[in-house]
Amino acid sequence: MIFSLDEELQNLRLDDGSAIIDDDGDDDISISKTIDEGATLRTHLSVDAKPIPSQKGVSRRRSSALEKFQVITPANSSKIKIPTIGTSPTSLEKSENLIESCIKRSSLSRDLYDFKPVRVLGKGAYGKVILVKDKSTHKLYAMKQLKKAEIIIDNSNKEVDSDDDNLDNILTKSDSDLSKRLERTFAEKTILSDLEHPNIVKLFYAFHDESKLYLLLQYIPGGELFFHLKEHGTLQEDTVAFYTAEISCALKFLHSKGIVYRDLKPENCLLNERGHLVLTDFGLSKIAVEQNEDVGEDHEAEGENITELYSIIGTPEYCAPEILQGLPYSQNCDWYSLGCLIYDMLIGKPPYTGVNHKIILNKIQKDKQGPKLPYYLSDGMKDVLGALLKKESKKRWDVDQYWKETNDKSGSKQGKKKNKKERTSTFQSHFIFRKVDWKLMESGESQKKTLGPIVPIITNWELAENFDSEFTSMSYEDSEEIIDGIEIVRKSDYLFKGFSYKASGSYLERYF
Numbered sequence: 345m346i347f348s349l350d351e352e353l354q355n356l357r358l359d360d361g362s363a364i365i366d367d368d369g370d371d372d373i374s375i376s377k378t379i380d381e382g383a384t385l386r387t388h389l390s391v392d393a394k395p396i397p398s399q400k401g402v403s404r405r406r407s408s409a410l411e412k413f414q415v416i417t418p419a420n421s422s423k424i425k426i427p428t429i430g431t432s433p434t435s436l437e438k439s440e441n442l443i444e445s446c447i448k449r450s451s452l453s454r455d456l457y458d459f460k461p462v463r464v465l466g467k468g469a470y471g472k473v474i475l476v477k478d479k480s481t482h483k484l485y486a487m488k489q490l491k492k493a494e495i496i497i498d499n500s501n502k503e504v505d506s507d508d509d510n511l512d513n514i515l516t517k518s519d520s521d522l523s524k525r526l527e528r529t530f531a532e533k534t535i536l537s538d539l540e541h542p543n544i545v546k547l548f549y550a551f552h553d554e555s556k557l558y559l560l561l562q563y564i565p566g567g568e569l570f571f572h573l574k575e576h577g578t579l580q581e582d583t584v585a586f587y588t589a590e591i592s593c594a595l596k597f598l599h600s601k602g603i604v605y606r607d608l609k610p611e612n613c614l615l616n617e618r619g620h621l622v623l624t625d626f627g628l629s630k631i632a633v634e635q636n637e638d639v640g641e642d643h644e645a646e647g648e649n650i651t652e653l654y655s656i657i658g659t660p661e662y663c664a665p666e667i668l669q670g671l672p673y674s675q676n677c678d679w680y681s682l683g684c685l686i687y688d689m690l691i692g693k694p695p696y697t698g699v700n701h702k703i704i705l706n707k708i709q710k711d712k713q714g715p716k717l718p719y720y721l722s723d724g725m726k727d728v729l730g731a732l733l734k735k736e737s738k739k740r741w742d743v744d745q746y747w748k749e750t751n752d753k754s755g756s757k758q759g760k761k762k763n764k765k766e767r768t769s770t771f772q773s774h775f776i777f778r779k780v781d782w783k784l785m786e787s788g789e790s791q792k793k794t795l796g797p798i799v800p801i802i803t804n805w806e807l808a809e810n811f812d813s814e815f816t817s818m819s820y821e822d823s824e825e826i827i828d829g830i831e832i833v834r835k836s837d838y839l840f841k842g843f844s845y846k847a848s849g850s851y852l853e854r855y856f
């Protein structure tokens with residue numbers, strides 16, 4: 345059993361007295377307690393949600409502690425091309441030309457020595473995120489470090505030493521995986537450098553040295569939603585509705601730019617000093633092929649079509665079933681993940697848990713009706729969860745399509761029922777968002793004018809009080825780490841050309 349919360353969930357009962365969790369302790373769930381699709385919600389939703397049991401003190405496990413998904417890309421999916429060893433001189437030349445133009449576009453004026461480390465904020469698959477202070481301006485940033493060796497060398501190849509034969513071997517054998525890892529590394533920088541949204545973290549600089557890549561991000565001092573969930577156990581419905589609205593503004597914005605986020609989880613939702621939610625970690629985000637002009641062109645990108653992605657990726661507990669099954673998927677997968685996150689905020693854990701994606705997929709498949717929802721949730725929350733957590737993406741609420749009421753009924757599908765099971769009511773007008781001022785939120789004004797439901801306690805920004813001591817007590821030095829494959833990194837350093845970036849002066853001024 346993963347969560348000790350499971351035990352407590354066993355004691356919880358639904359409206360009809362049935363248990364949330366089967367007596368065998370497995371949380372394979374059978375009945376979805378949602379109201380009829382398309383029904384007029386306002387007429388029969390209860391206004392007052394019952395208090396949510398707090399689940400305080402229940403231990404939470406970081407989902408990033410799970411084994412990272414192996415990336416499986418079926419043969420029929422196209423790949424973004426990144427220059428790798430083994431590509432023909434012409435395509436390499438072409439890539440280098442692109443890289444040169446990137447370098448011209450950016451001003452490469454910062455390096456590691458401009459920043460003083462303060463403390464560690466977090467740790468991910470490829471390195472640490474460190475709170476740093478600009479030595480000349482004393483401004484604080486979150487510096488995300490990515491080890492080149494970790495990106496270039498697949499873990500399974502680590503034992504290979506770095507003589508020339510083996511080097512070629514490594515790079516050809518894992519060529520497509522390497523392309524994927526490089527693609528993601530560049531995508532994070534490219535996406536963040538081209539987007540500006542109140543609920544998305546800002547990127548100010550990117551640079552690299554012989555061993556690492558560095559992303560200098562806006563420091564979000566309120567810590568992870570994960571940290572606050574750990575403290576509160578669960579959140580009340582109004583709070584959940586508020587975060588849901590802020591996250592969905594960010595997701596809708598990303599989707600409109602042709603980007604699928606693919607890694608929504610409480611660890612990647614940060615709270616700023618005013619308690620507003622900011623998405624971070626775009627390492628798994630995907631740029632759609634048609635939209636590349638909108639989000640930058642640092643590298644040649646054939647790309648997967650946003651309507652049909654295939655890579656199996658993400659944190660399995662928040663991952664849409666179609667991804668877990670290796671089926672084609674679209675941006676709609678992010679709305680399933682949002683459903684998992686809402687469930688987690690209300691109940692204390694995601695709907696299906698397990699140590700790997702197979703176990704989770706099994707549970708989802710066994711569970712014909714979708715997850716059971718506890719009696720204490722309001723009808724509104726049950727309705728939203730039922731609509732987002734649909735196993736079949738076609739039946740799932742297409743939030744992008746049904747985002748808000750539009751006057752144009754003629755061309756749009758709004759108001760019509762294409763398919764009996766398809767949800768066609770608008771997201772923003774849902775009853776759970778009755779207290780949300782969408783206009784204010786979407787314009788970013790609510791961030792400036794209002795406080796979020798949980799305002800983090802910050803006595804000194806440098807103390808990073810809202811981050812786990814597991815990280816803040818960590819040494820930011822990498823002294824213990826002997827860089828594996830240093831020779832490989834040196835020889836393939838050209839792969840990272842074009843990574844450096846500096847935000848425009850006006851952008852920097854606006855945020856400091």
Ligand SMILES: Nc1ncnc2c1ncn2[C@@H]1O[C@H](COP(=O)(O)OP(=O)(O)OP(=O)(O)O)[C@@H](O)[C@H]1O
Nearest residue numbers: 408465466468469473486561562563564611624625
């Ligand atoms: N801008 C930021 N401000 C404050 N803290 C941050 C910021 N960006 C990241 N962090 C902290 O660092 C942690 C790890 O960052 P991030 O998720 O980007 O790394 P990652 O290597 O992609 O992680 P993972 O492998 O778990 O996906 C975050 O969960 C958060 O706690």
